[in-house]
Amino acid sequence: MKSVRLSSEALQELAEAASWYETRQPGLAIRFLEDMDRAQQAIQSRPQSFPLLANMAVDLAIRRTLLPRFPYALVFFELPTEIRVLAIAHAKRHPHYWLNRLQTT
Numbered sequence: 083m084k085s086v087r088l089s090s091e092a093l094q095e096l097a098e099a100a101s102w103y104e105t106r107q108p109g110l111a112i113r114f115l116e117d118m119d120r121a122q123q124a125i126q127s128r129p130q131s132f133p134l135l136a137n138m139a140v141d142l143a144i145r146r147t148l149l150p151r152f153p154y155a156l157v158f159f160e161l162p163t164e165i166r167v168l169a170i171a172h173a174k175r176h177p178h179y180w181l182n183r184l185q186t187t
Contacts, residue, residue, distance in 0.1 A: 086122045088167040091183060095170040117149045121156050129160050
């Protein structure tokens, strides 16, 4: 099974989102991080089961999974040795803002 690795930008987005949730309600960040952990486990165990993003080059095979209780998506693609998460993207804000990150992978 391949490991899941978050890009540095995705790690920053994760920390910012968790911090934001914690300021809104104590303990909410823990629930957010638990959902995030479950999503990463699902990606690790069955990456091909998640839908490809529309309007993307087919050869990129970028996929996403949505968190069930929070408006966030993990945007990822599979490499030969790992699964790389490009973004922890808010589902209602600036779609595809993370596309420039593909140049650095």
